[in-house]
Amino acid sequence: MxxxxxxxxxxxxxxxxxxxxxxxxxxxxxxxxxxxxxxxxxxxxxxxxxxxxxxxxxxxxxxxxxxxxxxxxxxxxxxxxxxxxxxxxxxxxxxxxxxxxxxxxxxxxxxxxxxxxxxxxxxxxxxxxxxxxxxxxxxxxxxxxxxxxxxxxxxxxxxxxxxxxxxxxxxxxxxxxxxLADIGRAVQPRAERPSVAETDRLSAWHDASAERWRRIVAGAAALRWPVPIVANHCQLSYMLLSEAGVAIPPGDLRPLLEQANREVRQTVFTGWSMFYPFTRPEIAAALHPEHDDGTGIDVLESNLIGDGNFDTSLPDYWRYAADGRATILRPYREDRPRSVQEQGRSAGSWLSPETVIRETAELVAHARTMAERCGGERVAFRCSWRGLAGREIDDFGGIYWSPGRSAQADQRTTAGTWEVPVLVADWHSVVAELSCPVLSLFGFRDCTAELVAGLAPRFVKL
CATH class of the missing domain: 3.30.950 (Methyltransferase, Cobalt-precorrin-4 Transmethylase; Domain 2)
Structure with a gap:
């Protein structure tokens, strides 16, 4: 591409x-x-x-x-x-x-x-x-x-x-x-307290996927990126939950993700979608065993890093397991050479609030859509951002945030579990709970569900 x-x-x-x-x-x-x-x-x-x-x-x-x-x-x-x-x-x-x-x-x-x-x-x-x-x-x-x-x-x-x-x-x-939206309005739109087993399972998936990604990055001999990717990226994960368990036939993963992609684009569409199952041979998503030793369930995996000499916009890496666990790791859009050129800001020096909120919204929309299709009753989320220290709030064209606000902490992880009706009826609040703690590190006090709702029309750019 x-x-x-x-x-x-x-x-x-x-x-x-x-x-x-x-x-x-x-x-x-x-x-x-x-x-x-x-x-x-x-x-x-x-x-x-x-x-x-x-x-x-x-x-x-x-x-x-x-x-x-x-x-x-x-x-x-x-x-x-x-x-x-x-x-x-x-x-x-x-x-x-x-x-x-x-x-x-x-x-x-x-x-x-x-x-x-x-x-x-x-x-x-x-x-x-x-x-x-x-x-x-x-x-x-x-x-x-x-x-x-x-x-x-x-x-x-x-x-x-x-x-x-x-x-x-x-x-x-x-x-x-x-x-579901009507039902959800009668539901307290707060994160549920997940069980210890659920928390541990999603955390283990999140961390194991990050470790697999770090090995791939280390092996990308031709990798060229303005800042170290391992130290400057976000990872967004979710897990579908059901009393009966979630079991997706591995052969159905690709068509389900294609269908979900079409639906999510009604909420978020910038032209570079999460969990998009490309079909070009060199970047096509492929099935892998969950673990490097060949054990575990089937996982559809997409690696846009390759040897690092990629011709795509973002060197995304994502995995989708047949039991409804998903994760995506990507460096910040703000650090791309094109962004540096157009914004006149050096890589690693700034972070876009709109992008943080929009990408979290896309994750929530994707999880809700897949839950509806695969029998999920609840969804657990775990989201991590690294490489924040020293960055300053700024944004792409069209939005002005008060300058001079920078982060002292280097990373932030948020988590929560919600019923599917709440993800439909009150997704602005869910997105705010997952993304606003990141922006609070910058002294950004105006991140609320109302802000998410106000920004939402900008999430569909195509």
Missing amino acids: AEQETSDGRIDLTDLVDYPRETLDIELKTWIDLADKIAQAKLARHIAALANHGGGYLVFGFRDDQSVAEERPTELSAYSRDTFGKIVTRYLTPAFQCDVELVRSSAGPVFPVVRVPSHGPMPVGAKADGPHDAKGQPQGIRAGAYYIRKPGPKSEAVLGMEDWQPLIRRCVLSDRDSL
């Missing part, structure tokens, strides 16, 4: 245009006349199918064989949010907003990418026919039909229960969030 990013971390859309492919999540389209009514109807069908799939992307400028399409337009102003908003309003119900990003490929040309959000408690249906042909048949889309993504990939109408089943399940899960 080529490093083409902004200061707020937008990067993985570049992968869509550097390595174009068609999947159930991605539809490639050539350059088309967006004023053409038939083309609009066909796009509406694809948008409906992607929404009913749980979200996805329309990528323009490529043929079905992944080659770059010829006859490129002289300008791309037609590929706008307004254009696709009108298409959705004209043909689909319930209406929703698609985001449009002009993404520059590593080779130089810019390509429009349309992000289609997931449906909500109701599936997305067609409310109008496309233009009729000479025989009176609608072209592109038919009123009353519900479209889904099918192998091919294709965007086709739902035909039977086999097609309806996964769509209905996602709608039920979405509606369940609303129900």
Whole structure:
């Protein structure tokens, strides 16, 4: 994945245009006349199918064989949010907003990418026919039909229960969030006191994963990072809990994480998602035994460090165990060479409050989503930040914090356990309890659930 990013971390859309492919999540389209009514109807069908799939992307400028399409337009102003908003309003119900990003490929040309959000408690249906042909048949889309993504990939109408089943399940899960939120409002939104066994188990997983990561970092002979990663990073972990236990078939881990990724992006989406199961061979997530001696349960592991000569934005390392334990270790975005260049601050000298809160929010959203899918009733969290001493509070563009506040302590670990309904109904408070103690080391006294709620609209940047 080529490093083409902004200061707020937008990067993985570049992968869509550097390595174009068609999947159930991605539809490639050539350059088309967006004023053409038939083309609009066909796009509406694809948008409906992607929404009913749980979200996805329309990528323009490529043929079905992944080659770059010829006859490129002289300008791309037609590929706008307004254009696709009108298409959705004209043909689909319930209406929703698609985001449009002009993404520059590593080779130089810019390509429009349309992000289609997931449906909500109701599936997305067609409310109008496309233009009729000479025989009176609608072209592109038919009123009353519900479209889904099918192998091919294709965007086709739902035909039977086999097609309806996964769509209905996602709608039920979405509606369940609303129900859980109602229940959660009646629940005291405080962390439960976890059992000693639960605390010890999550702590052991957290520490063992950190030790495995340190060995990988030590073996990365070509590693180039402005500050020592082992001393300057965060580690965010969680564990799904249930009276019956959580057991995920190892073969289901990747598709479950792909589905969770789509759902989490409704809450946090900067373009570089946690626990994202990349598929490129050199960075693809792979199954490993939990322990180095080959024992333990299966763990899906993703290592973006390699030999250290990585071409990604952040050298993430994450593990997801088949019993619902998860952890991710990553250096600070603030220390990236690009961030140093754009901010004019040296690596290791500052910390972004928004990033601390946003990444904690992403972890909480991911845990809640996986708990809903895997039978988790509660979630235990353990979060650690290292390399804080001497850093000063600052932020990426658009936010001003009072300067001059720096940390004297070098590390902070927070933990807590919450019922899933609370993670739905009062996630702002959960995020505040896990992240605010870090910022308090800087004399930051304004970190509250209300601050998290106020920052939340900034968490979806794409």
